[in-house]
Amino acid sequence: MNTIFIIGQHRTGSTLLKNILNVHSQVIMAFDEMNLYEPFRKNTLDKFLKKSNLTTNELINLLKKRNIYGTFWRDFENSGITFVELEKELNKENKLDEQIVLTAVLQLLKEKSNVKMAGVKYPVHIRKISNLLKYFPDAKIIFLTRNPKAIIASKINDPATKKRKEQSKIKAWFIHYFTLLYFCFEYNLSIKIFFRNKENLYLVTYEDLVLHKEKTVQQICEFLGIGFEKEMLLVSGKQSSFNNTNNKTFHQDSIEKYKKVLSSFDSRLIDFLTRKSFRNIQNEPHPHL
Template sequence: MKESSLIFIISQPRSGSSLLQQILHSNEAIVSSPEPWQMLPLIYTYKKNSITSAYNPYFAVENFTRYLEETENGIEKYKNTVKQLALNLYEDKIGNHQYFLDKTPRYYHIINELIEIFPKAKFIFLVRNPLAVFASILDYNFKGDYKTFLKSEDRIDDLFLAPKLIEEGIRAKQNSVTIKYEDLINNTEEALSKISNYLALDTPLQMNYQLQGKFTNSLHLDTKSLDKHSKPVDSYITSWKKTINTTQKKKLALDYLRILKGNGSSYYDLEAIEKDLIDYVPNKKKIVTIPLDLLMKKEENLSIFQLIKKRVLIKLQSKIS
């Protein structure tokens, strides 16, 4: 299998990647599987990280790379081995199709490595209004429980690290295509034409799709809306309003947007999104609201004053509620 037969969708979780995957998978030239996650464990054998498990992966990577460096060009040889192993595994899936599509949202962690290993692969970057992403993760993954949501380190990465790395990836990978979720919904034909041209498909992509075989009721695929529809619908564009239904959640969402603005995220007009949120009036008011940073930071990283403030606000909020 040639690396040019690979397509990667790179996105934040909750950005519509499952929808885009189904649209692409419905084309006769493209085959896919529910979130392979194939490249994460392969790349993290040599990529430095802070993951914790039964052994210390940081020391594992330190020692393994040292071991590889004992051989001339050892790391490069290993990367080539990883590449061939990955292509062999993808080849088992591609069959007679032109492309294999790997849709794994957490690949934003390894964008640079994917570009390095597969420079001829196709990269589709999918981005979405960050307010909608925030609300969708809060609703779909945490059922509105913002305290548990903001204690989750991997979800904090999804909120803050993913936009930064994706934006860097878009700049780094010149031969790629970037699609906004909102364009996929509101300007579907134009967005799909852009992807079809990029992939040089004989049969252009169509907006209609149907869940097939391994995707039906898969635990590894977001079927929140996919099994309800057969084409993109606009009902999720402003669905954040249903989730941001209290002044507390509005406070958290505003804090999130303002941090993104400070980080310099540029592929959305954050000023306009912030204004929409400011103008929006939730149907439930909280007299006491807790700032995002107090809920997001680990307690050991808070000052004494911040820790006391956090605990007092949580207690007051629960009593008043």
């Protein structure tokens, strides 16, 4: 099956890239992320499958109750696939596992849209890319990354984080620096995993996607084996957490907006913790430039 996966860290521009690909006449992208193997979550799809030998009927009930973590699973009715269609596809198998469920979903998306390729952003956490390579050895996998300062500033600045920080000054300080340190750790991990698997990955940076959009998208299409379509340049991603409402410029502006969000101490701390990884990925040849 012709499959596209976008992997990487959160806050790297995955919605923008997903929307660009989804405009293509021969591509259908799942409407949101699946988040298998997500750390600190007890209700991811993989954990439900491992806890017990889930039947198809039990899985469908979990989806209907919105009990599975990940926007795609929680809001499954927005996927364009009916519960009946998924149940029929999964009933062909004797036992369910992650590979079978993901394959069934992507196959249904592809068939219902009558396209060449189906894909999803963040099907699995970056640390489990080996599972993705095992399940889908012929998949086209795009590794998406971004300046770590921009990633962290975007996360710190998002409404959910801001709301949690409003509870108390002490809690706000803890949340702020836990977020910063955890995302630095995740950034270093993602870059390490990229280099460990780079022969199977196609590198794209958010900065390239914004500043060199046409050339970058053209080369992504070449990597995927599909023709470039100009409509792909006309879409945008979700609204930036930096609150710029001008759709024509907010992606470009967001590249430098971290400077207004991070304190000088935060900026130096991120530099100290991620400098080596950031330098290594900057020095890695970008296939589209």
